[in-house]
Amino acid sequence: MSLNAHIADVRQRIALAAERAGRSSDEITLVAVSKTQGVSTIEEAYDAGLRDFGENRVQELIKKHDQLSTLIHWHLVGHLQSNKAKYIAPFVSLVHSIDSAETAQELGKRAEQAGRTIDILIEVNIANEPTKNGVLADQAEPLMREILEQTTNLRVRGLMTVAPYEDYPENTRPYFRALHNLHGRIARNYPDLAEFNQLSMGMTNDFEVAIEEGATIIRIGTAIFGERV
Secondary structure, three states: OOHHHHHHHHHHHHHHHHHHOOOOHHHOEEEEEOOOOOHHHHHHHHHOOOOEEEEOOHHHHHHHHHHOOOOOEEEEOOOOOHHHHHHHOOOOOEEEEEOOHHHHHHHHHHHHHOOOOEEEEEEEOOOOOOOOOOEOHHHHHHHHHHHHHHOOOEEEEEEEOOOOOOOOHHHHHHHHHHHHHHHHHHHHHOOOOOOOOEEEOOOOOOHHHHHHOOOOEEEEOHHHHOOOO
């Protein structure tokens, strides 16, 4: 299949999953995770209509931003170290992976220097896996409160998680449902925070289940670009 065909197939699967959940596919942002992909491939995906691209590593994100259209919305979906926040603050659209107050404060400081407000998500290790980043579920709201109280120029938009890989995607449903429920509990405690309305969850193996459980952002690499070289 061509890249255009892969993108069309993913869009159709998004629409069908949204329909099953009684939702509109317009509610769901497709982030093409372009790590290890060349500039020409990203340009082809852009020409096919994609506008949101995600990278795992800051260095790769910076390099591609410098070479590609300024109309691209760049997402950092991998871990952010505080000492690298200054490099992405001038242009990043959404950081999915905030898991400490220190990183948030540094990013907020750099955003202020750049004259910007940056959208962020709090990464939650919803399955409590020791090898993954993110705060535990009961730490998400305290971290959010600390960010809101101490950090300027950041807008907390919601939560993100990476579910455990399962050969049978249906087995990921409890994790996505747990994140959705956590988001709802936090949102009820902040009724004036209308912008806290995003759930980044679901990748190639499980994004349809994630959509059925309320994902508003899905992060797709392999289903669009094929297996990484």
